[in-house]
Amino acid sequence: MHDSSIRTARPDDLDGARALMLDTVYRDFGTGYVPRWHADIIDPAAAYLASPRHTLVVALDPGGVVVATAALDSRGPAHPPNPRDLAERYPSGATAQLRRVYVRPEHRRRGLARRLVHELLAFAAADGGYRAVYLHTDPKVPGAEAFWRSLGKVVHDERETTDGGNGVVHFEIPMER
Template sequence: MRDYSIRVASPDDIDSARALMLDTVYRDFGTGYVPRWHADIIDPATAYLAPARHTLLVAVDPADGAVVATAALDSRGPAHPPNPRRLADRFPSGETAQLRRVYVRPEHRRRGLARRLVEELLAFAAADGGYRSVYLHTDPAVPGAEPFWRSLGKVVHDEREDLGGGNHVVHFEIPMGR
């Protein structure tokens, strides 16, 4: 097993992190880049490195120094729309640590990287002291995503159960201080 290093992204990691994120939205999500959903991918430095309460982590392959996984956290709760109003009310911006961009290159999956990255994000949120909840949403069509998040948190809303299916997104809360 490789001994991946996990660290806070530096400005030198931004191009590699962006490439990994873009590859993921094209390959796994099938949507490609959608500006209203993915603006943080184009400018991750502004989204995650500049604000004090935000962070972007990368996992680096020791064999070649390549960024093989990302995970981010910001202080924005789910916006309404497109998310249901009750979620925006339950997870307000400023009090909610939202997990984002937990992506692992396919050839590096099933090695515990996503779980390690999430644990680091949860420690960051706890150390901040201002977050009262941890929220995320996922596309259940992405292989392995829904079972992974179910292993860490609880479903607070499944849009597939909404009349018309909503956006087919599953929303989760992960307990603080896991």
């Protein structure tokens, strides 16, 4: 079950992490690369390694290939495109936002995402400055909504609003202490 190792990403992991992230936005999301949404994918070093309050963790197969990613930064959900009340509830600086929790299809259902998220939650707790852990997910991605419901609580479901928003589901995840 645990044939993959997990570690904080190193500079030599970034090409593999970037490739996995780009594969995911093209294959699973069907959006392809959208600069305003995915700039962190192109430069993960600046997004996740430059700040001591941000991190990128990776799972590596026995051959050292990146098979899963998970990131955390201190930017809360922006309005727009997210609802104003979420941006106010989860302000930047006090919110640890989980991002890019992606697992290659052939490595799914092995507990990798859960292990990576626990690493991120421990990181957020150790930081000492985060009051909440937030994320949003696209419920059209198979398994994503059920996975996040198993870890946290829904704080806003855009599918339930009159305009449908972007159709994403917003979650708060309890921080490990």
